Amino acid sequence: MNPFLDQCRAAIGAAHLLTDAADMAGYLTDWRRRYTGRALAVARPATTAELAALVRLCVQHRVPIVPQGGNTGLVLGSVPDDSGSALILSTARLNRIRAIDPVNNTMTVEAGCILQRIQEAAAEAGRLFPLSLAAEGSCTIGGNLATNAGGTAVLRYGNTRELCLGLEVVTADGEVWDGLRGLRKDNTGYDLRDLFIGAEGTLGVITAAVLKLYPQPQAQLTALAALRTPEDALRLLSLAQDKCGAGLTGFELMSDFSLRLVTKHFPQMRLPFPQAYPQYVLLELSDSESEKHANGVLEGLITDALEQDIIQDAVVASSIAQSKALWQLREHIPLAQAEEGKNVKHDVSVPISRIGEFIRATDALLQQQFPGCRMVTFGHLGDGNLHYNVSAPEGEPADAFIQRQEPVNRVVHDSVHRFGGSISAEHGIGALKRDEIRRYKTAVELQMMRAVKQALDPLGLMNPGKIL
Structure with a gap:
């Protein structure tokens, strides 16, 4: 028997620690079904205290941790590597709406709440939670926060970061930080909340959040x-x-x-x-x-x-x-792109005023190097975020074209950089773009990021291999 797994079973109940390959399968493959990792087990705690106990066990036994919400990410941020050494911490059972305060225009929810359920609960209270994206029927608010998700209403309401007032987080050493304050003004030191939002589970595990609500439009x-x-x-x-x-x-x-x-x-x-x-x-x-x-x-x-x-x-x-x-x-x-065949996806942002110029210049560069390739360009123009995807030329097998993903990425990402943009607007970095960001971030910026990681996760157990 494995002492670590036995202790995990004792902490959350044997039924909620999955070790059978068939039971774990859905947690190991990314949403696009391009990559499948391996894991020691999948743990499904039901409370913040249970999740914290699991993190402490991981620290004790030096077991890497991969936090996972709805597993709808597109950059391999919520799946483990192929070492089989990590514990996947699923927040699926942390799915309660703890409180709604319509006067303060806030809602306190647990990380495993499905986004659509949060939207519906807000509407039932006569309020609006404006975050909206294609995966809202399956993605979780914890994942939205961990990636600082965008969606279709960023123009008016901002990214997920702007929709969050407070967090509850299990830190990398298994402590619980209770920052669930529904305050719009709280100028009492470093903004710890914003460190964890967008960190993709590399600094700690978000377990609950206080979200902003708005009046329902007429x-x-x-x-x-x-x-x-x-x-x-x-x-x-x-x-x-x-x-x-x-x-x-x-x-x-x-x-x-x-x-x-x-x-x-x-x-x-x-x-x-x-x-x-x-x-x-x-x-x-x-x-x-x-x-x-x-x-x-x-x-x-x-x-x-x-x-x-x-x-x-x-x-x-x-x-x-x-x-x-x-x-x-x-x-x-x-969905139509998926039906057409594998394609090279890009989630980029450039200054809004330069979007037309960027599309024209990058289209031309791609046609020079990959004649006949077809650009699938769409996205949130109002906040400068484009999904600038590239499909195979007509008649070329998609599986063959996808082998040229790296040089396609180089053309697009270099063009984004020249236009003063970002190679990740709302999907995050994960493992997929981890090496890419080294080309475009300065040494000073990367060193500050590593310093934060070292300070909050000195053992490097939190979602290893992601972002840095």
Whole structure:
């Protein structure tokens, strides 16, 4: 028998320590099914105290720890390596909503809560939790915090970091830091909260959080606009910000090829225009006054955009069903890519003002080196975040093209760097981009990151091999 595993069983109950290969399988493979690691076991604690006890056992026995939420990440941040030495700490059973304070506009939740459940609980209390992304039916808030997830509403509400007021964390030595303060002002020293948000479980395990809530909007309207170029999309963004102010909550850019993939692989979906256009923008407008007021603002925006020759056509959803249908076009782009075959994904950000220039320059560089490659360009234009993905040329097997991932990455990431951008906007670094960041971060920046890691995790047990 293994003394470490026996002690883990005693700490959380034998039924919640998985060691059988079949039981562990779903925890070992990443969401894109590109990589499968190995683990000593999967532990599923039900309380913060149980999780802390497991961390202390790992410290005692020098067992590496891989925290895992919904395992929906895209950069190999939540799966173990192939050594088989790590314990996966699943937060799936830490899934309680502890408190909702509608007057303070806060909700205290455990890390294993599914994002969609948090959205629903907020709505039941007459409030809005605005974080929204494609995986919201399976991702957990702990994972969202660990990666500082973005999503479609960053333009108005910010990344997950901006939506969190306090944290509860099990540290790398098994202590519990209770920072669950629902305060918007707390200027009492170093901001420990922000150290753990975005750290991908490399400094400690987030077990609970105090989240910001907002009043429910009186109306939410969706429109799809057709345009000629990304530069026109930037002109539309400026006009929309002038006309709508903080009411502009979503602004998504989608290339024609992106949506052609959707209609190819999901033929039940149709674009609501009689002809194709090079670019499309999906806008969402939230209004605190009334639906009538929101309609007036949106109609005025579209009229001005047409008169100024910024957009070529537009449709406004007249029902919730139509709004969902427009958003489904956007949300099905990654699914359509998967149906088309393996592709090289990039989650990048560049200054908003340079997005059009970046797309044009990088498209040209890729065509020079990989003739016929097809760019699937879409993303959150309003906050400068593009999912700039590259698919194989027509007729070339996707499995063959994916072998050229490294030189494709080099072209894209070097271009991002030249434009003053980041090679990871919202997905994190994980193991996939760990070596890449060394090319683009300064020695001083990397050394400060290593110093933080050494201070908070001196044994190097927390999610080893990720970020650094």
